[in-house]
Amino acid sequence: MNRNTEVPGAARERSRPHSLAQSFRDAGRGLFSVLRNERNMRIHAVAAVYVLFFSPFLGVSRGEYALELLCCGFVFAAECMNTALETLADRVHPARHPLIGRAKDAAAGAVLAAALFSAAVGVTVLWRPAEILALLASFAEHPLRLIALLASLAFAVWFICGAGAKKGKSPKEEDS
Secondary structure: OOOOOOOOHHHHHHHOOOOHHHHHHHHHHHHHHHHHHOHHHHHHHHHHHHHHHHHHHHOOOHHHHHHHHHHHHHHHHHHHHHHHHHHHHHHHOOOOOHHHHHHHHHHHHHHHHHHHHHHHHHHHHHOOHHHHHHHHHHHHHOHHHHHHHHHHHHHHHHHHHOOOOOOOOOHHHHOO
16 A cells, blocks of 8 residues: 555554553553453463562572563563464454464464473572472461462462453454
């Protein structure tokens, strides 16, 4: 399409540059949409919260913590891109198609690779048996900490399994 071609109203409105604040709002809305609608993203988020929360108690250095943050961000970005590709593919071609299936599988494979390598980094950084035993002993010595941990685990299970369950149509059905 050349520059002088008239763009339909809806497309013209979208082609206007957004303010920086609007761009951040759009990106935040996209991130929270993936978190709300994708169970795997909620699993990644819960894992990230526990890893990042307990790392300082295990004596993780600033550099190691930065590596954990980088891995979490990489997994979140991969999950967002996977969701974007799947949503777009479903909108463009709702029927099953082998090439679209391959593209979706490749995108899901990218998330799996990011998650597996991030888990390997997590094990490498966090495998500190003495510190882990000391942390577990602190839960045994302070029952309120154990109760808080169990409550957080119950919340995490609810968040993963139930927080995104919406009544009515799924986002893919709403666009059809």
